[in-house]
Amino acid sequence: MRSVKWAGLFAMLFSLGGTAVAQDTYPARPVQLIYPFGSGGTDALFRVFSMAMSKIGGEQFVYINREGASGAIGAASVARAQPDGYTLMIGPSIVMTNLPYTQKDLSYTFDSFDFVCQLNVNAFVLAVRADSPYKKLEDLVEAARRQPGKFNYGHSGTYTDVHLNMLTLARQAGIQVQDIAYRGDGPNLLRLLAGDLEFTINSVVSVASRNDVRPLVVFWDRRHPALPDVPSVVELGYASFFTGYQGLYAPRDTPRPVIAKLENMCMKAVQTEEYQTAAQKQGAAVVPMRSAPFAAEARKSYETKGALFAELGVKPQ
Structure with missing residues (x-):
């Protein structure tokens, strides 16, 4: 009996030692x-990140597009993966902070993931046509107040951060405007330029280098480096906004030493010349954040959105 106990103890110690070695290496x-979406947009930036991580880590980080169900299919595949650091997710945090409130029968929750690091912020902007009579946000707000329900605006997805920003702004400004959802920033901008919309809510990336639209305000707590002359909502006295956090995530219960190693690699990857150059070309604001503060910020966003969805009467469908 004693020999069996000793054998079990040695087996346990060997297992723990093997785990430690695996984490060290x-x-x-x-x-x-x-990446739980298709190609295009910030997908190109994340591919640069994967190459940087491959160089830093000494092993290949294989980039895979796994799209479907607004990101839920790719996210679910990561949530159920072995929590050993060899299956990760990159992309916007909305698959954890928004979809649990809007999609029925999700196979994961916000708590199904460990937040490794934030890479950058995908801020959003309210824009009008370049020939619009509205030169600043207050011009647009005053006109909308005089014509409740008459102004149409476009966005790229119902109950996404883009949509939630305008819902929040409209309530704070005391205006009634009609939203129209399009499949992406491109169709949204086309309808604006065609005269079907008074304004749009788009990613900064999609409008920063254009001369046929006029950005009026950025939904962030600061001015965006790609649009330094455009004020932020906070600057104009509005209290609430949602930015698109882009980050790296692992299945829940991934060993802390692995998370710490990934976190350090991530901090190095976003500082590489290749990543900085790619981010600048896309108009993405590189705002690296380590695991603990990133997780705290994401949870705050998740809970704030939960309260807003409840107030709006939104149910998962």
């Missing part, structure tokens, strides 16, 4: 980096 094989 991480990554020891290729890592899958899942």
Whole structure:
């Protein structure tokens, strides 16, 4: 009996030692980096990130597009993966902070993930046509107040951060405007230029280099480096906004030493010349954040959105 106990103890110690060695040598094989959307947009920036991580880690970070169900399919595949650091997700936090409130029968929750690091912020902007009579946000707000329900605006998805920003702004400004959802920033801008919309809410990336639209305000707590002359909502006295956090995530219960190693690699990757150059080309604001503050910020966003969805009477569908 005693020999059996000793054998069990040795087996346990060997297992723990093997786990520690595995964590010390991480990554020891290729890592899958899942982006839960299709190609295009910030996808190009994340591919640069995966190459930077491959160089820093000494193993390939294999970039995979796994789109479907507004990001839920890719996110679910990561949530159910082995929590060993070899299957990760990259992309916007809305798949954790928004979808649990809007999509029925999700196979994961906000707490299904460990937040490794924030890479950048995808801020949003309210824009009008370049020939619009509205030169600043207050011009637009005053006109909308005089014509309740008459102004149409476009956005790229119902109950996404883009949409929630305008819902919040409209309530604070005391205006009634009609929203129209399009599949992406491109169609949204086309309808604006065609004269079907008074304004749009788009990503900064989609309008920063255009001369046929006029950005009026950025939904952030500061001015965006790609639009330094455009005020932020906070600057204009509005209290609430949602920015698109872009980050790296792991399945819940991934060992802390692995998370710490990934976190350090991430901090180095976003500072590489290649990543900085790619981010600048896309108009993305690189705002790196370590695991703990990133997780806290994401949870705050998740809970704030939960209260807003409840107030709006939104139910998962």
